[in-house]
Amino acid sequence: MEEKQLLAQIRNLSVEYKTRLGQVSAVDGVSFDIYKGEILGLVGESGCGKSTMGKALMRMIQPPGKITDGQIIFQGEDIMTYDDNQMRDFRGRKVSMIFQDPMTSLNPTQRVDEHIIEAIQVHESQTKTEEALTRAEKMIRKLGMQRRRMNSYPHQLSGGMRQRVMVGLGLVLNADLIVADEATTSLDVIVEAQLADQLKDIREEFGVSLLVITHNIALVAEISDRIVVMYAGHVMEIADVEPIFDNPLHPYTRGLLKSIPNIKLVDTEELYKMPGEPPNLTHPPSGCRFHPRCPRAMPICKTYEPDLEEVSSGRFVKCWLYIDHPEKESETIKVEA
Amino acid sequence: MSSSLRRFLITRILLTIPMVLILVTLIFFVMRVLPGDPIRSQLGPRVSEEQANVLRERLGLNRPLYVQYFDFLWDMVTLDFGTALTQGERPIKDELGERLPATIELTIPAITITALLGILSGAFAAKNRKKPIDYAIRLMSIAIYSIPIFFMGLLFQIVFSVRIPILPLSGRMDTLLLTQFESITNFYVIDSILTGNWPALKSAIGHLIMPSITLGLALTGVFVRLTRVNMIEMLQSDFITAGRARGIPERRLVYKHALRNTFIPILTLLGLQFAILLAGAVLTETTFSWPGVGRYLVDRIELRDYTAVQATIAVFALFVAAISLLMDILYAFIDPRIRY
Ligand SMILES: Nc1ncnc2c1ncn2[C@@H]1O[C@H](COP(=O)(O)OP(=O)(O)OP(=O)(O)O)[C@@H](O)[C@H]1O
Ligand code: SF4
Ligand SMILES: [Mg+2]
Numbered sequence: 001m002e003e004k005q006l007l008a009q010i011r012n013l014s015v016e017y018k019t020r021l022g023q024v025s026a027v028d029g030v031s032f033d034i035y036k037g038e039i040l041g042l043v044g045e046s047g048c049g050k051s052t053m054g055k056a057l058m059r060m061i062q063p064p065g066k067i068t069d070g071q072i073i074f075q076g077e078d079i080m081t082y083d084d085n086q087m088r089d090f091r092g093r094k095v096s097m098i099f100q101d102p103m104t105s106l107n108p109t110q111r112v113d114e115h116i117i118e119a120i121q122v123h124e125s126q127t128k129t130e131e132a133l134t135r136a137e138k139m140i141r142k143l144g145m146q147r148r149r150m151n152s153y154p155h156q157l158s159g160g161m162r163q164r165v166m167v168g169l170g171l172v173l174n175a176d177l178i179v180a181d182e183a184t185t186s187l188d189v190i191v192e193a194q195l196a197d198q199l200k201d202i203r204e205e206f207g208v209s210l211l212v213i214t215h216n217i218a219l220v221a222e223i224s225d226r227i228v229v230m231y232a233g234h235v236m237e238i239a240d241v242e243p244i245f246d247n248p249l250h251p252y253t254r255g256l257l258k259s260i261p262n263i264k265l266v267d268t269e270e271l272y273k274m275p276g277e278p279p280n281l282t283h284p285p286s287g288c289r290f291h292p293r294c295p296r297a298m299p300i301c302k303t304y305e306p307d308l309e310e311v312s313s314g315r316f317v318k319c320w321l322y323i324d325h326p327e328k329e330s331e332t333i334k335v336e337a
Numbered sequence: 338m339s340s341s342l343r344r345f346l347i348t349r350i351l352l353t354i355p356m357v358l359i360l361v362t363l364i365f366f367v368m369r370v371l372p373g374d375p376i377r378s379q380l381g382p383r384v385s386e387e388q389a390n391v392l393r394e395r396l397g398l399n400r401p402l403y404v405q406y407f408d409f410l411w412d413m414v415t416l417d418f419g420t421a422l423t424q425g426e427r428p429i430k431d432e433l434g435e436r437l438p439a440t441i442e443l444t445i446p447a448i449t450i451t452a453l454l455g456i457l458s459g460a461f462a463a464k465n466r467k468k469p470i471d472y473a474i475r476l477m478s479i480a481i482y483s484i485p486i487f488f489m490g491l492l493f494q495i496v497f498s499v500r501i502p503i504l505p506l507s508g509r510m511d512t513l514l515l516t517q518f519e520s521i522t523n524f525y526v527i528d529s530i531l532t533g534n535w536p537a538l539k540s541a542i543g544h545l546i547m548p549s550i551t552l553g554l555a556l557t558g559v560f561v562r563l564t565r566v567n568m569i570e571m572l573q574s575d576f577i578t579a580g581r582a583r584g585i586p587e588r589r590l591v592y593k594h595a596l597r598n599t600f601i602p603i604l605t606l607l608g609l610q611f612a613i614l615l616a617g618a619v620l621t622e623t624t625f626s627w628p629g630v631g632r633y634l635v636d637r638i639e640l641r642d643y644t645a646v647q648a649t650i651a652v653f654a655l656f657v658a659a660i661s662l663l664m665d666i667l668y669a670f671i672d673p674r675i676r677y
Contacts, residue, residue, distance in 0.1 A: 058582055092584030104575040109597050109673060119583050153673040169583060 007176060007209050008034040008057075013070030015049070015056050018063075022282040026052040026065070028233040031308065032316075034177065039203055039210045041220035041241075043256070044230035045278050050213045053230070054179045057211070058095050059087055075176070093123050096170025100182035102162035106154040112140070112165055113150040119169050139168045142205075144198070160191040164198065171206055178202075181213045196223050217260045221245060226314075229253050232279050232289040235308055238316040249317045251294045288320065300327050349665060353658035357651060361413065364650045365406055368643050374398075375422040378640045396422050398643075409647055418648040423640045429648045433630065437652070438523035439509060440618055440629035443548055447621075448614060450553030455560025456596075456603065462561065463568030464591045474561060482558030486617055490551045490624035497547060504547050507626035511540045548625040552617050556610060560603070567602050571595040601672050608664035612657050 015027040026049040034040055042050050055061050057072060059079065072079045079090055099105040106115060116136035120127055140150055143164040154162055163183055170178045180199070184192040200223055203210055214220060220227055220241075227244050229237040229252065237250040248254045258272035276293035279285050285292050291301040301320055304327075308318040320328060375396065376389050393399045397408070412419040418429040462474040481489075498506040505511070509525055510518065514537050521528050526545070529537035571577065572595050580590050619631030626632070630649060637645040669675040 060578070060582055088584045088586060090584070091582055095582075097579065097582040099575055099579055101575055105579040107576045107580070107594050107598070109671065110594075111673075118585065122583070122585050122589070155674045166579070 004035040004038070006033055007036045007075065009071075009073040010034075010057065011071040011073065013053075013056060013072065014068045015052050015061055015065055016068050017065045019282070024281045025284055026233050026281055027056060028284070029070070030230075030233070030235050032228050032235055032238055034209055034211060035226075036176075037203060037207045037209055038225045039199070039212060039223050041224035041227040042211060042213045042230065043215060043217055043220050043227060045256075046215060047278055047281075048230045049233040049281075050215075050230055051181050054097070054181045054211065054213050057179060058091050058097060060091075060097075089123065092119060092170075092175065093173050094175060095177045095179060096173070096175040098163060098166040098170070098178065098180040098183040100185055102159045102166065102186065103154075105166060106162055108154055110153070111150070112136075112152050112154075112157070115165065116140075116169060116172055120172060123173055135172055136168075139172045140165075142171075143168050158191070159187050160195055163187065163195055167199070167202065171202065171208065174206075175208060177209045177211060179211045179213065182215075183212075184219060185214065185216065192219070199223060217256065229256065232284055233281055234289050234318060235316070236290065236318050238308075238314075240314060243315065249311065249315070249322060250319050251296050251321070252290050255293075255295075288318075296321060298328065300325055303327075346662070346665065349662055353655075353662070357654045357658065358410075360654045361409075361647060361651045362406075364647050365409060365643075368641065368646055369402070371641065373641050375641045375643060378642075379423055396426075398422075409644065412644075413648075413651055418651075419644045421637070421642055421645040423637065423642040423645070429645055432633065432645065433649065433652060435523050436628060436630045436633045439525075439627060440622070440631060442509075442524050442526060443545065443552065443621065443627060443629060444614060444618055446545060446549035447552035447556070447618075450550060451556040451560055452607070454553070455557040456564045458557075459561040459564025460568050460591060460596050460599070462565045463572060463595075464587075466569055471565075475565070478558040478561035480558075481554055482562075484555075486551060486555045486620040487624045489555060490548070490621060493547045493551055494625075505540075505544050507544075507624075509541065509544050509628060510537060514540050548621050548627055551624070552614075552621040555617050555621075556614060559606070559610065563606050564599060564603060567599045568595055571599050574598075597671065601668065604664050604668055604671070608661040611660045615653055615657070 011031050013027060013030045014025070017024040017026055030053060042053065044050055052061065052065070056067055059067065061067055067080070074094060079087070082090060113133060113136050116139065117129060117132040120132040120135060137147060137150060140147065145161060145164060149157065149161065157165070167178065184195050187195060196219060199210055202208060212220065212224060224241050226238065226240050228235055229250065231252045237244065237248070237253045244253065245257065248257050255272065255274040259274055274293060279289060279292065287303050287305050288294070288301040291297045294301065298320060304325065306318050306320045306323055308316050309323055311317050311322050376392050380388060380392065390399070397405065409419065418433070420426050420428050421432060458474050462471045465471050494506055497504040518534070518537055519528065519532050521531055525541040526538065529535070529541055572591065577590055577595055580594055615631070618629065619635060621627065622629045622631040623635060634646065634649045637649070
């Protein structure tokens with residue numbers, strides 16, 4: 001396999017929301033890489049900070065939220081040091097985003113062509129409208145839509161078409177990364193499968209990287225090259241798709257995969273339900289944030305937070321089971337469900 | 338325009354007919370139930386019964402009520418409006434023809450001020466939500482909203498025509514100029530331009546400033562609040578976030594994307610406010626002795642001039658209906674979800 005080229009490095013990124021109940025540590029010291037032309041799946045239960053992570057990547061966290069720490073190195077530059085103008089240029093041109101609800105993510109009073117032309121001209125003020133229009137048309141056809149759809153208003157399009165317009169808005173500016181936050185979740189199964197296929201095609205054709213945020217593990221298994229598993233604001237495991245499904249290392253990943261009906265695990269008898277609830281992130285558990293629910297938790301897990309360690313090439317796990325520590329050897333604690 | 342929209346508009350027009358009918362019927366009877374009548378109001382309380390009867394006969398008030406009612410309805414249908422019962426018993430059409438332009442000339446700049454000032458400062462406040470400028474704008478709008486029109490008008494008069502006499506106190510034009518003023522349309526601004534009468538134009542505009550600002554400001558408060566609230570909601574909507582994620586400048590997101598979508602609820606209010614605008618016009622006209630329909634209505638209610646009041650109310654009602662129809666059309670123009 002050819003050498004993978006780095007596109008972005010997220011380093012030690014933390015995001016907090018100030019709420020009346022206290023600070024919500026939604027993303028805490030997260031690090032991972034995104035390679036050129038890959039589809040990276042970001043999975044985890046609801047509320048684990050996936051959307052926050054996606055938004056933080058574009059520095060789109062709105063108050064009461066705030067990026068409190070970390071670096072986002074994109075094509076070698078730390079965008080945390082960018083000013084407003086640089087950020088505006090970065091958004092749309094380098095990274096583009098597709099949202100969950102296609103019904104509301106386009107301006108209801110703007111036609112499809114107006115959306116695309118605006119996106120082009122905002123970033124390339126010297127581009128003439130006719131030229132932008134030609135580019136918009138090309139893009140629409142590439143996405144498998146008829147030309148007459150250019151003159152449609154969002155409400156005249158189906159959910160799948162709207163999501164394709166959103167994708168097109170990113171591609172027309174040659175974005176290097178498209179962040180798709182639950183982009184297929186609200187579509188019906190067949191349209192979802194179509195869009196997923198299309199995302200793969202787009203990656204082939206444009207060489208763009210995709211960060212697919214979802215809690216749909218089946219989708220991730222289907223389209224991703226690599227997977228980042230998040231739990232309670234921490235990255236728990238990073239691995240290529242096959243190894244992680246063949247042999248999940250982190251107890252949370254195991255639980256997550258076991259709870260999916262259509263993924264075969266070695267010893268699945270019946271559908272597994274992970275005990276307990278995701279933690280309240282105003283007071284995250286000490287040590288390993290998963291310890292209150294972990295079937296293999298050890299005394300050390302409660303006190304010390306494990307690092308995200310590379311256990312084999314390209315495979316990272318944040319769990320004491322895979323790291324040595326002098327205090328590790330003690331009796332396993334029982335967990336009440 | 339799609340056929341469904343056309344059907345919708347036709348239904349709307351047809352619906353205004355019963356609405357106006359109910360209103361004028363109500364006015365017809367309310368006027369007659371009120372104590373006092375046009376005879377006493379003109380001839381005074383000590384007039385003899387004979388004299389009163391002569392006048393009553395001349396004005397047709399001796400006829401049975403239902404005859405008067407249908408006579409009035411017929412006048413409305415034929416758009417004849419009949420004749421007034423007091424003050425020279427002139428055709429109401431002529432009387433309104435003189436006064437309606439005065440009111441329109443006052444309300445157009447007023448509503449422009451309201452729309453521009455209200456919508457822009459509302460949008461600006463929303464954009465700078467929770468910053469000092471937002472609080473300042475909100476405070477101003479509440480203050481303006483709670484000051485009665487006549488008080489605001491009086492304040493302006495004291496400051497700008499008494500203390501610093503730069504603006505005329507009241508009326509539509511200097512009396513001297515008015516004696517030789519040739520009125521074609523009864524819109525004084527238009528008339529003075531048509532006749533090339535520049536001193537008259539200057540006077541007409543000068544007279545318009547205070548009343549139109551008073552009326553405009555009085556309505557601005559509501560608009561600021563409404564625009565601000567709707568804008569704040571709009572600025573949190575997904576398509577704005579998506580636009581931001583596409584690198585669209587904040588200014589464009591606020592004043593183009595969000596504001597255009599906010600126009601939809603604002604227009605509804607504008608249509609509803611039109612009735613309030615007319616009410617405001619009555620107060621403003623009284624304060625500034627502005628010879629418009631509002632003052633006419635107040636005068637004639639006092640004189641119990643049945644026909645004049647009935648006709649004026651009917652015209653008001655038609656205006657409100659026409660404006661709300663216009664709003665619906667504009668609505669469809671702004672919101673493609675209605676148009677298609
Ligand atoms: N605007 C906000 N104010 C306060 N807390 C927030 C805000 N947005 C998110 N959070 C909190 O941050 C945490 C992570 O939220 P986030 O939306 O990133 O999760 P998610 O993984 O995308 O969940 P889902 O799968 O439901 O979309 C949650 O605990 C959430 O309650
Ligand atoms: S560190 Fe301990 S508690 Fe956390 S996942 Fe590993 S074994 Fe479980
Ligand atoms: Mg989310």
